[in-house]
Amino acid sequence: MDPLDGIAAFARVVDGGSFSAAAHRLGISKSAVSAHVQRLEERLGIRLLNRTTRRLSVTEAGAAYYRHCARILAEAEAAEQVASALQREPRGTLRMSAPDTFGWMHVAPAVPAFLKRFPDLSVDIDLSSAHVSLVDEGLDLAIRIGVLEDSALVVRRLAPSRLILCAAPVYLRERGMPREPDELARHNCLCTNLLPWGDEWHLTGKRGEVRVAVGGSVRSNSAQMLRGAAIDGIGIAILPTWAVFEPLRTGALRRVLDAWEPPASTIYAVYPGNRLMSMKVRAFVDHLARYFGRTPYWDEGL
Numbered sequence: 001m002d003p004l005d006g007i008a009a010f011a012r013v014v015d016g017g018s019f020s021a022a023a024h025r026l027g028i029s030k031s032a033v034s035a036h037v038q039r040l041e042e043r044l045g046i047r048l049l050n051r052t053t054r055r056l057s058v059t060e061a062g063a064a065y066y067r068h069c070a071r072i073l074a075e076a077e078a079a080e081q082v083a084s085a086l087q088r089e090p091r092g093t094l095r096m097s098a099p100d101t102f103g104w105m106h107v108a109p110a111v112p113a114f115l116k117r118f119p120d121l122s123v124d125i126d127l128s129s130a131h132v133s134l135v136d137e138g139l140d141l142a143i144r145i146g147v148l149e150d151s152a153l154v155v156r157r158l159a160p161s162r163l164i165l166c167a168a169p170v171y172l173r174e175r176g177m178p179r180e181p182d183e184l185a186r187h188n189c190l191c192t193n194l195l196p197w198g199d200e201w202h203l204t205g206k207r208g209e210v211r212v213a214v215g216g217s218v219r220s221n222s223a224q225m226l227r228g229a230a231i232d233g234i235g236i237a238i239l240p241t242w243a244v245f246e247p248l249r250t251g252a253l254r255r256v257l258d259a260w261e262p263p264a265s266t267i268y269a270v271y272p273g274n275r276l277m278s279m280k281v282r283a284f285v286d287h288l289a290r291y292f293g294r295t296p297y298w299d300e301g302l
Contacts, residue, residue, distance in 0.1 A: 094141065
């Protein structure tokens with residue numbers, strides 16, 4: 001038996017002066033109330049109530065025990081009210097993680113408007129390329145890109161993560177614009193550890209998928225570094241559109257082989273599946289979905 005069931009039944013009997021009144025308040029049968037109190041007395045090894053056919057009274061031990069029970073139930077009700085308030089209106093601290101480059105480019109700018117809308121909330125964001133355990137780290141939410149390995153997480157798709165080939169105009173003037181995928185083998189290609197296929201680039205176009213072995217003078221797991229190297233004219237990079245939409249629009253970068261694209265990825269919001277989705281998590285995920293847009297703002301015009 002849950003000790004709280006017996007405590008609640010006993011306290012409500014004392015409050016109402018009868019088993020019938022307690023049953024009505026608790027929404028259970030009179031016999032169930034009596035059974036809860038009897039089991040409580042058996043567990044404690046003392047009599048809490050004196051029962052006769054005409055009268056119900058509290059024993060001395062029962063009166064002392066009741067004072068503690070009343071405080072316990074008052075605290076439990078207060079805890080329920082706090083929890084209900086958290087579900088009605090987001091408040092508290094939202095602890096989350098996001099990929100470092102995507103986080104500071106697209107998650108961080110969305111936070112001020114969110115906090116202005118929910119002033120009782122605060123946000124604690126860890127920007128890291130590592131996939132940390134949400135449960136072990138006590139996180140409410142994570143933003144992740146690509147393949148999800150943890151099946152225990154609840155997933156919501158936020159936006160596509162398109163990949164394109166791009167290079168600076170100065171590089172293309174010096175080395176020429178490749179016209180076919182196989183020409184990439186003769187170019188300085190900036191490689192990344194973030195793609196599952198490594199130095200064999202996969203591209204899809206009208207003729208289907210082709211694979212090209214590439215190499216170059218720069219390798220990094222940072223989209224920010226590869227973008228900087230590409231803008232500086234070092235070589236051709238495969239980068240997500242969310243990382244290069246601004247230099248593409250200003251002309252600092254140009255698309256390469258625009259009839260061919262690597263397989264797209266997906267941006268997700270994930271949270272532990274063994275937890276009720278709190279209002280603060282739901283509110284922030286909904287906010288990000290609206291902020292990014294049905295067609296992500298970084299893909300508009302590309």
